Amino acid sequence: MRGCLKDLPTYQWFIVLSQLVSRICHQNEEIVRIVKHIITSVLQEYPQQALWMMAAVTKSTVAARRDAAAEIIQAARKGSRHGNDNGGLFVQFAGLVDHLIKLCFHPGQAKARTINMSTEFSALKRMMPLGIILPIQQSLTVTLPSYDQSKLDSSLTFSTADHPTIAGIADEAEILSSLQRPKKVHSSCFFGSDGSHHPFLCKPKDDLRKDARMMEFTAMINHLLSKYPESRRRKLYIRTFAVIPLTEDCGMVEWVPNTRGLRHILQDIYITLGKFDRQRTNPSIKKIYDQYQGKMPDEELLKLKILPMFPPIFHRWFLTTFSEPAAWFRARVAYAHTTAVWSMVGHIVGLGDRHGENILFDSTTGDCVHVDFSCLFDKGLQLEKPELVPFRLTQNMIDGLGITGYEGVFLKVCEITLSVLRTHKETLMSVLETFIHDPLVEWTKSHKSSVTEVENPHAQRAINNIKARLEGVVVGVGAAPSLPLAVEGQVRRLIAEAISHKNLGKMYIWWMPWF
Known part of the structure; x- marks a missing residue:
């Protein structure tokens, strides 16, 4: 060294x-x-x-x-x-982080939808403008030079030489409703020196180190995908965004523009078709589940009672959002590519909680964007209702893939992606092994006593599962095969588990396996 x-x-x-x-x-x-x-x-x-x-x-x-x-x-x-200017930068930065941590945990007024930044965070407002760069993806991503760059300015290794700094912060922060109450997620908007607005989510009670490592992992995957002719020709990649952990239980996430959650997209289409009512539909589904639970196998309940209420309609979103034929075709291909790449990557790292609000779609490109990686490393299998499917491939996700369904472009891209991942397993493991040396808070019951590195059993188990998957062993769904599978066999097995009505029928009701 x-x-x-x-x-x-x-x-x-x-x-x-x-x-x-x-x-x-x-x-x-x-x-x-x-x-x-x-x-x-x-x-x-x-x-x-x-x-x-x-x-x-x-x-x-x-x-x-x-x-x-x-x-x-x-x-x-x-x-x-x-x-000498850097001394001021370090002091400024320490003050900014303290204010941002307070913002993450700010409770807000009862029933209020906004936080008045001018009154509640006047000290933060007075700090502006700052000479600190905005923590956005383009400013934090290093670009590996393909030639000897030792003689060039080191700042050129970042994607742009001139990064926007924090010029100000909006007068109000929006309070967003969250499924994990009483957690309140705030949306704050920074003004950059480039004249642009940059929204961020401020998340409390969440170890965002998982999300940050996941973004590093996906950035590494993008680099590997760009090296192979099969994946480069198809322009395979994962959309990444900046994740900044501020402490071990709060942080900021860069807002992904032009995106909407799968659940909201489908809900709106079902409403226009008269298949969904905001007040009545969900209570009626719960009633059916309560009525037939235990009296009918989960598989039959889903297939005979629930799925007929919601015929697949996701293809309509592509028709209405991308009305020009060439744009429609590009969006459909982009959807198939990004969904396939995420399906394989998500399974490898044991990504769960893939409900309709954690899978977003870009209305300008058709890209599939995954957010919220709090349910990583097979945590979904330890939930009260274990998440049995390796990734989300419900009837509407298949409907968006077109006439060939998952047998066409989706299957091919899954095989290409998994092949690249398996070829470079050592490289990818190096990113994830940070959790062995700096384990998550949820894995460490008495973390204050962890003065030196001690092998954490939870971290070791998670890493071992990922290693096994990268060697072709299907871990976490059904009964794992005794021998590693070839790439094609592993992909086929995972798709079969993902579309299985038996698995989908056992999912938590509001994961909405019918959407």
Whole structure:
């Protein structure tokens, strides 16, 4: 590692910053010293980007992690390569993070739909404008050069050389209703120095380190997909967005524009067809479930009583949203591609809670965008009503794929994606293994005593499941086969489990397997 310190440019260390940060409490003192030195050099070279990525560890509930982060930031301030201005940046940043954490946990007035930022957060308003970059995807994403860039300005390794800074914040923050009450999610809007508005979700009571690692994982997958002719020709990719953990139980998520949830899209179409009533339909479905539960197999109940009430109609959204034939075709292909890629990636990492509000669709491209990764690493299998399907492939999701259903483009892209994932399993595991060294709060009952790294059984189990899936073993749905499957066999098996009425019939009622 000492040799690499001299030879590797700093941007290459920035790419693995989260892996380095997860090891700041390693048991070996010499390794800790080298890791701290590397992180310090990254902070000095890229203070704007690295500070956002370090925010959560500076507020860690583990004293050793918190103290190590404070030591690194202090060293970076002293040895800054960007002049004396950086001292002010570090102080500004610490103040901004404190205000944003308060905003995440602000309860809001009873029955109020907004928070008045001018009165409730006047100190935050007075801080504006700031010389801190907006934590948006384009500013935080490093671009790997395909040639020797050692002689060029290191700032060019980011997607744009001139990043918008925080010029102001809106006078009001909207309070959004959330399924996980009493959690209140706030939507705040930053004004950028580029003249644009940048909305963010402020989420309390949620360990967003999962979401942040998931975005790193998908960014790595996008890089791998771009290297293979089969996936590059089809322009396969996953839509990513910035996730900023501020502490171990709150953070900010960049708003994804032009998107709407699957449930709202389908509900609106069913209403226009007279198949759905906001007041009556859901209570009547609950009544049917209560009436026949235990008297009829779950599979029969779904197939005979519920599905006939909701004929598949998702294809209509493409017809109405993309009225020009060429645009309609592009959107349908984009939908098939992005849904297939997400299905495979979601299964590999054990992504659950794929109800109709966590799967969004872009009204300008047809892309499928997944949000909310709190139910990661097979957590869905531990719910009161376990989530038995490997990904969402309900009748409407199939309807959107066109005449060939899941047998056409969807199947082919699933095979290509899974093949790429399995080929690069070691690379992908390196991103996820951060959870072994810095486990989630929900995995650590007495995390305050975790001074040094101790192998966490929950983290190890999650990593082992992902490794098994990347080797062709179907884990988490039905009975796992005793031998690893080929890519084609694994995909076929997963699709069969996803469309199984037996599995869908056992899902939690408001996951809405009929949508």
